[in-house]
Amino acid sequence: MSERSPVSYPTHPRPEVLTLSPYIPGKPADEVKRELGLERVVKLASNENPLGPSPRAMKAIEEMAASAHIYPDAAGFHLKTRLSRVYGIPTSQIVLGNGSDEVIMLLGQAFVRPGDEVVMGAQTFPVYKTSTLLMGGKPVEVPLKDGFLDLEAMASAIGPRTKLLFLCNPNNPTGTMTRKAEVHRLVEAVPSHVLVISDEAYAEYVGDEDYGTLLPHLREGKNVAVLRTFSKIYGLAGLRVGYGLMPEYAAALLDRVRLSFNQNALAQAAATAALDDREHIHQSVQVVEEGKAYLYREYAAMGLKAYPTWGNFIMLDTGKDCQAVFRALLGRGVIVRPTSAWGLHTCLRITIGTGEENEVLVAALKEALREV
Ligand SMILES: Cc1ncc(COP(=O)(O)O)c(C=O)c1O
The missing domain is CATH 3.40.640.10 (Type I PLP-dependent aspartate aminotransferase-like (Major domain))
Known part of the structure; x- marks a missing residue:
C-alpha cells in the first residue's frame, strides 16, 4: 500500500506503515497449478532446497x-x-x-x-x-x-x-x-x-x-x-x-x-x-555445483549474461522485459523471480534446481525468449 492509495482509514495507522509495500513472495506452485490448470510446476523462485528437508x-x-x-x-x-x-x-x-x-x-x-x-x-x-x-x-x-x-x-x-x-x-x-x-x-x-x-x-x-x-x-x-x-x-x-x-x-x-x-x-x-546431517548438506552442495555448471554452459550458449554466483541461485540478464519473460515461463509451468522490484528490468533471479528441473527451465526459457 502506498501513500498515494485512495483508501481511507477509520483508525489512523502510523505514517511509517504507509511507507511500506507488501512483500511479494515467490508464487506458490499450487497457486500456479490452479490458475493455469497445469499438472507439473517447477518452482525456482525462492532459493529453496530442491532435495527437501534432511x-x-x-x-x-x-x-x-x-x-x-x-x-x-x-x-x-x-x-x-x-x-x-x-x-x-x-x-x-x-x-x-x-x-x-x-x-x-x-x-x-x-x-x-x-x-x-x-x-x-x-x-x-x-x-x-x-x-x-x-x-x-x-x-x-x-x-x-x-x-x-x-x-x-x-x-x-x-x-x-x-x-x-x-x-x-x-x-x-x-x-x-x-x-x-x-x-x-x-x-x-x-x-x-x-x-x-x-x-x-x-x-x-x-x-x-x-x-x-x-x-x-x-x-x-x-x-x-x-x-x-x-x-x-x-x-x-x-x-x-x-x-x-x-x-x-x-x-x-x-x-x-x-x-x-x-x-x-x-x-x-x-x-x-x-x-548434524552432514550427508544432506554434502548432497545439497553437490546438486547446486552440478546445476551451476550446467546452467552457466546453457546460458552462455544462449548468449545471455549470467552474473557469477556463490549461492544457490543465478541472476540472469535476459536482455528483454523480465516481467514478460517471467509470464512466458509461468505459462510453461516454471516459476522464477523477475528483478523489476529492484529496478533491474531485464533480469531474472533463478534458483538452481535438480538436474531435471534445470533442464525443464532451460527448454522453457528457450521457448519463452523466442516468444517475447
Ligand atoms: C539474504 C536473505 N536473508 C534472509 C532471508 C530470509 O530467510 P528466512 O527464511 O530465514 O527468514 C532470505 C530468504 O530468501 C535471504 O535471501
Whole structure:
C-alpha cells in the first residue's frame, strides 16, 4: 500500500506503515497449478532446497508432534547449545528467530529511531529496508558495482545518524560474494556506534576460501552481527528458523523485543537435528555445483549474461522485459523471480534446481525468449 492509495482509514495507522509495500513472495506452485490448470510446476523462485528437508529433521518433527500441546522452550536451549558448539560462540550471543527475517525486524525495533539511518545495498534483500522504514528510519541505499556490493561506498555513506549497516553476503538477488579483505577494511573503517550486520543466508553454498564472513570479527569482539538460516541449505523454509550471532549487549536487547515463543517446538527440534546431517548438506552442495555448471554452459550458449554466483541461485540478464519473460515461463509451468522490484528490468533471479528441473527451465526459457 502506498501513500498515494485512495483508501481511507477509520483508525489512523502510523505514517511509517504507509511507507511500506507488501512483500511479494515467490508464487506458490499450487497457486500456479490452479490458475493455469497445469499438472507439473517447477518452482525456482525462492532459493529453496530442491532435495527437501534432511531425513533427520523429518524424524525429529514426527517425534516432537506428540508434544505439540506444550509451549516451546522460550530459551531455545537445545538449538542454542548446538549452535554455540558449532560456532564457538556463547549462547548469550545467539538470538533465535522465526526465520532470519524476524531477526532483521528485531534489529530495527531494538536500534532504529525515527530519522536514524541504515546503510544497505541498492539491490539487496528487501527486509532490511522494511525493518528500517517501519521504525521511521531512513534507508541509505548504496549502488552496486556490476552486481557486487560496494563496501568502500557503503563505508563512505555512514554518518552521525547511522545505526546499522547491512551486508548481504552472498548478496540476494545478484548472488555475488564479498571477500575477506574488503570486509576487513570495512570493519576497521566503521565507527563504533554502527552495528555491522552480515546476512549470510547462503554461506553453506559458498565454498570459497576468500569468503568474507563476519564470524572471525565477531569472535574478536567487534561490534558486528552474523545472520544465518535453516531455510536454505537445511531445507526448512516452511518451518521458519533463523538466528543471529551478535555481541552480548545486542542479543540481550533483542531478547527484550522478541515474543517469548517466537520459534515453535517442531522447528527447534527439526533445526537441531538438521545441523548434524552432514550427508544432506554434502548432497545439497553437490546438486547446486552440478546445476551451476550446467546452467552457466546453457546460458552462455544462449548468449545471455549470467552474473557469477556463490549461492544457490543465478541472476540472469535476459536482455528483454523480465516481467514478460517471467509470464512466458509461468505459462510453461516454471516459476522464477523477475528483478523489476529492484529496478533491474531485464533480469531474472533463478534458483538452481535438480538436474531435471534445470533442464525443464532451460527448454522453457528457450521457448519463452523466442516468444517475447
Ligand atoms: C539474504 C536473505 N536473508 C534472509 C532471508 C530470509 O530467510 P528466512 O527464511 O530465514 O527468514 C532470505 C530468504 O530468501 C535471504 O535471501
